[in-house]
Amino acid sequence: MALERSVSRRRLLQLVGGATVTAGLAGALSACGGGNGSSSSGGPLKVIGAGSQEAGLRKALDDYKKAHSDFDFNLSFSPADQLQTALRAQLAAGNAPDLHAVYPGNGSAMSMVQLSKANLLTDLSSQSWTQKIPTGFKGAFQNDGKTFIFSPGTSVLGAIYNKKAFATAGVDVPTTWSELLSVCDKLKKKGIVPIALGAQTPWVTQLIDYALVPGTVYAKTPDFDDKMTAGSASFADSGWADAMNKYLELQKKGFFNDNPNGTTYEQATSMVGTGKAAMAVQVSAVLQAFRQASPTPDDLGMFPFPATDVAADNWIPGGVVVGIAVSAKSKKAEQAKKFIEYCGQPEVVNAWAEAVACVPLYSEGDAKVDPVLKPFLPYLKDNKAVPFMDQRWPNAEVQPTHFAVVQELLGGKSTVPAALKKMDEAYRKTA
Amino acid sequence: MTVTAQAVRRDAVKAPRRRGGGIAPPWLFAVPALLIYALVVLYPAFSGAGSAFTDWSGVGAQRSFVGLDNFQQLFHDDQALGALRNTLLLTVAIVVVQNGIGLLLALGVHTGIKSRMVLRVVFFAPVVVSPVMVSFLWKYVYNPAPDAGLNAALGAIGLGGLRQDWLGNPSIALWSVAFTVIWQCAGYSMVIFLAGLEGVPQELHESAMVDGAGTVARFRHITWPLLAPAVTINLMLSTVGGLTLFTQIIAMTNGGPGYATDTLSTVLYKQAFVFGKFGYSTAVALVLAIFVAAVSFIQIGYLRSRETAA
Incomplete structure (x- = not known):
């Protein structure tokens, strides 16, 4: 008789069920949180940049918005390690931001070559700034002769x-x-x-x-x-x-x-x-x-x-610093491309490069380079720099x-x- | 008259009966839940499983059928085999230590001490904190600097010789992560054991005491056998949790230093999202799922027989 009062497995499951559901729900909510990734259909241009480029990209977006009253953006940043994962998951799911960070060249799952091979990036070759990419850096920007990313310059x-x-x-x-x-x-x-x-x-x-x-x-x-x-x-x-x-x-x-x-x-x-x-x-x-x-x-x-x-x-x-590219699936690709064309202007390239302490991709006239980088400039000039x-x-x-x-x-x-x-x-x- | 009417009504709504007696559950009620489960769990799982037989990178449409190549690679992959070893070591440590501590805590707060309700809350509190938050908290505790976190505490009590690079030393990092998981989850095991202890009849203890049984004898011959259902659930949950451990490792060590804390879960994550090998990653996931299911079935089979014996 007394043994009948012992707790059966079913009863135990009932007892712990509440705790399990609570813990599971908390996990599920956190896992499913931030699902507002699909941005391409309406609202502001959704942009995810690399944390190391924040100062330059934010300034370029702010300046562009001031000059274009119909332009608006939603900007967030991701540390280098998370770019490989969170952004790639969005790309796989088909809901990548309109404009997003991409590593130059090859060698990473989020690199220009890997993503362009998967037809996930918009071709930017028709933009005039692409003609000014120095020959030695073309491999960082181009795959099969087409330019897929914009980057403000080189970091030493x-x-x-x-x-x-x-x-x-x-x-x-x-x-x-x-x-x-x-x-x-x-x-x-x-x-x-x-x-x-x-x-x-x-x-x-x-x-x-x-x-x-x-x-x-x-x-x-x-x-x-x-x-x-x-x-x-x-x-x-x-x-x-x-x-x-x-x-x-x-x-x-x-x-x-x-x-x-x-x-x-x-x-x-x-x-x-x-x-x-x-x-x-x-x-x-x-x-x-x-x-x-x-x-x-x-x-x-x-x-x-x-x-x-x-x-x-x-x-x-x-090496060429982390760049930005237009998602091939973006419904705002034209708007994003126009912004990148703006970024390719020499004064914007200079301002962005200065903000993130890198050497500008190209310059017309004197480029503003952070003074601490001066010891490196002779190496760049003498082709003693390796990507x-x-x-x-x-x-x-x-x-x-x-x-x-x-x-x-x-x-x-x-x-x-x-x-x-x-x-x-x-x-x-x-x- | 009343009895007759009740009998008639019972006949009118006569429920299907099980062969062994009792009323069979109305399975039709489960159909909506089963449909939703099939849609959000089974369909994605089976459709994703197909990727294990391809070389898909995880993005784009390009993929080729590669048969069992991914599985052959898995069984010759030093990193995956090292991760399997780490996974098993972590699981054994978590299952044994977490449940041991959980049982001791449950026995402690099941006594008549005044602060037992407060202690139950205190011991359970880490369970309700996000694993990511707990990981970052412990990452701070494990700061290798001699004047920070755990090392500072050891120095303050004269145990400076025990200072370690808790997460940076490849020989220690796995156990540092295991300790964090145990610290967070021991309260969960405690609650389940506590539920079991609440159901142990006091009369049995009283009669055993009259017969002269001591504390240890009563625990061994009364409490422990009647805790069998709680043990089953705790061992099942901690085993599955250990075999699929992911969050704490990614947040604390990212599988490092080197590959020292990689588990099968972190390997499949890295293969999919860092190396761009979604097909291979899915193969790892499939093997992990089958492995976890097999271990769980064997475990529950054994533990059920133990419950019956009890």
Whole structure:
């Protein structure tokens, strides 16, 4: 008789059902939230930009709206990692925003080549600004001879440094690898973290390799990408091994902050901004974030990160920054194209480039370039700049593999040959 | 007269009877719900499953039939096999520790202590917080700096030697994520065990006490057997939750450092949305679904037999 009063499974299910439904409903609501993605049929032009381009894109949209009373827009931004996912999900579902961020060249699931191959981008080739794209950058904008994205220019990659920290340690900007090691040593002895590294944020992991590879690979083998495409070169048997060994040398000498794999980009940014760390290897497009993190933004400068002891071999990475494209399924494609045509005007290109600290795509007359970028201009002029490596990689798997193997190396769970073997395997997979 | 009328009315609305007696459920009432379920769950699931046999990138219309290539690739994919290992380790840790703590908490707040109602609320509170919020909270707690979060707390109590890079060390990161999940979900297990404990007759305990049974003996011979339905539900829910764990990993480590915290769920997500391999991703999802279903059926079969024995 007493046993009949014990709780049966059905009763238990009733008891927990309420909690389950509540928890499930909360999840379902959050999962289904923000479903207002389809924007193309009416209302303002829906735009999603890359977070690093916010200042320039917002200014261009605001200025265009002032000049066109019938124009309105709904603008939002997405961090780099989310562009790969949220926006791609919208593209797959057929409800992408009218105007959205796209990575130049190839090598990412959200890159111009991958999306144009899937017929998801509108052809912009008829616009006059496309004729002014420098020959060396056409691969970033064009696929099969058609232009699919607009980008305000090129971002350079180097060391963003805190001048006060350098002054405290009594060191100058290094121009060779040996000088860099010496500078880091002196900074460390002064109790200043030489290089802030936020490798928990995946895209940050690649930057030191990207800074070193132009010197260890491309200065000696400028056609390295073509050789990789032809299958006559590999990461493992190239200067990539030298670059990764140097990356690890910096770690072994204690020139990074403690626990880089557990440190985020934001934390690393703050360390340099406040002078706790002396420098961080970064793209110029994020200079604004470093300035915001610093009580004295004018104390921040930038210099090319030296990869070798031969000054002539120290090339720099300089890639076209994240661009914008018109969704092929947009019902407001004409309106979006007109805005992009406006963006292609030289004064708009200049203003946008200045706002995001990059070198303008082209200029008529004197271009306004952020003063901290001046050390990089001679490299661009002398054709010693190499596009960001991923822009020539054939599929979207190499870059995330690079992120992962660098984290494994920093965590002591892999070796340089094993890491490069994984990258080679990812490279050889079909696009 | 009254009895006769009742009998007549019963005959008039005579319900279908089960073979073993009792009234059979009116299945027609379930049709609308089944139709909606078929439309929003079964149809998308089966139509999406077809992608597992293609090389679709996830965007655009281009796709080719590749047969079982995606499945063959899956069983030779080091990343997927590593993710399977992580998934199983996480599941075992979550099932054992979460339910162990949940049971202890339930036993603790089932006593006559004054603050038991407050404690029930406190222990259950993390369950109602969004997993993303909990993950960001713990990401802060796991800050690797010696003067922040958990490391600072360890230093303050003289355990500075135990400071760790909780999410950045590949050997520790998986367990840091598991601890966060257990911290959030132990209260959920507690509530289910508590419901089971409420149904254990007090008379049995009293008679056992008269017979001289101690606390441990009473738990072993009375409470534990009668908790069998609660154990079944808790083990089922935590197993399925562990095998499909996604949110906390993406929010805290994104599968890193390296591949140290990747699970089958994060692999299928990355394959679809980062690598642009929707076909392969769907193959991973199908295998995961079949795996979870198989484990669940085996588990519930065993636990039901245990309930019957109890």
